[in-house]
Amino acid sequence: MTAERRRWLIGGGVVAVLAMAVWLQLSAGTSTPTPTGTAARPPRAAAAPKKAVKSEPMSPVKLDALNLNRDEPTDNQRNPFRFKPKVVAPPRPETGMKPVAPTPVGPVTPPGPPPPPPIPLKFIGLVTKPDGMKIAVLTDSKVTLHGREGDIIDGRYRIVKIGVESVELTYADGRGRQTIRLTGQ
Secondary structure, X not given: OOHHHHHHHHHHHHHHHHHHHHHHHHHOOOOOOOOOOOOOOOOOOOOOOOOOOOOOOOOOOOHHHXXXXXXXXXXXXXXXXXXXXXXXXXXXXOOOOOOOOOOOOOOOOOOOOOOOOOOOOEEEEEEEOOOOOEEEEEEOOOOEEEEOOOXXXXXXXXXXXXXXXXXXXXXXXXXXXXXXXXXXX
């Protein structure tokens, strides 16, 4: 089969399919066959005539009521943005006595300095040497630090006591004693 003949056959098939589609569209107005596997639609019923609704007669519009003279608004210090009425305190009877200011009961001391911030280290391990010396291993999530009892680590913290599951630390100047458990809390 040559290429030219193949083009003629394909073109003829396309024309035949288009002719069939046009014929189906034109004949759809007279009778439509229902495709298999789908339910047939019932034909549309003609629109039912509307029933007349009984309505009661309307009352006449009272246009005279719109032209009534009303009183002019007065300036009575009304604030539309305030929700409660203005409260007026009742007058006090004059007894000749003046109120006495309460005296403080105890000495008032100014508050002391705030406590130091918590030590941000975590106790992650314990190394015990054969001679019995314990070394605590701590971290600040960036650097791993280690030291024995009495050592100053990171230049800021002193190891006071190393236990089996915890270590006690203070700041280098002795304030802010804190116990850090091996679980990291």
